[in-house]
Amino acid sequence: MKKITIPEKLPKNITYHSENCERHIFVKNGLEIVKPIQKMMIDGELICPRCELEKKDLELQEAIQREYDELLKRKKYNTFYNWSILSDNTILAAKLENYQVEHQEERENKQTVLESLARFKDGQVFNLILQGNQGAGKSHLAYAALRELNESGLDISCLFVNVESMMRLIRDSFGDKESEYTESYFVELMSEVDYLALDDIGAETGAIGTDKIATDFVQRVLYAITTTRQDKSTFITTNLSSETLLRMYDKKLVSRLFRNPKFVVFKETKDKRMENIPF
Ligand SMILES: [Zn+2]
Structure with a gap:
């Protein structure tokens, strides 16, 4: 110059x-x-x-930044639909609107989930624990709640993971060098997302109702995830009682899973999937 x-x-x-x-x-x-x-x-x-040149430059920079932010937001939004691990695809249809409420307990539990959603949207951090009979609709509610959060327009990422399916994928990756579903892949992904559902905790041991203890491998993965999620909200669904969970898993792990909890417990609700079978 x-x-x-x-x-x-x-x-x-x-x-x-x-x-x-x-x-x-x-x-x-x-x-x-x-x-x-x-x-x-x-x-x-x-x-x-x-001045004109600088203005044009700034406008271009801002446009690029906006596009980048939009891309990131889009990527977060798609996490739920692209990377969730389901045990079966029927859950894809699960919405809050189509959660069948027939009895008082289901009504109250659905209400608790709706209230929890309002608190999550308000930025509150706590764990939502859905516990009770098999087939009561815990996974349905958890998936529907995550979907609701994901669709809320907030700049957040959600992920639903059936624990048993995930553990199977990780186990398979041990002998398959090509597999992307490695232990570190899942730990990283599940640590990053803002809202995570760990579906059917306990079923991955394949021995519900027995005194079987979770393997070191399962404990290690769950421990790594809960360590990194101490300031984030996690949903947990399980058929197991706290007593059984404490028998199967490390005490410290169980206390982390149940940290700052909101419990949604099904005691009365029968297996919705069996209701139509007449015997
Ligand atoms: Zn000037």
């Missing part, structure tokens, strides 16, 4: 020409001055060409 030197005898308060840009004039020590930029008359408007 060319500079001109102002002779000392000139007064300090100089108004050069009204057609010079007020922004692109720079006085240093009262002596040096960056050559002022003359305004130009373009389409009947008096503008500084440098």
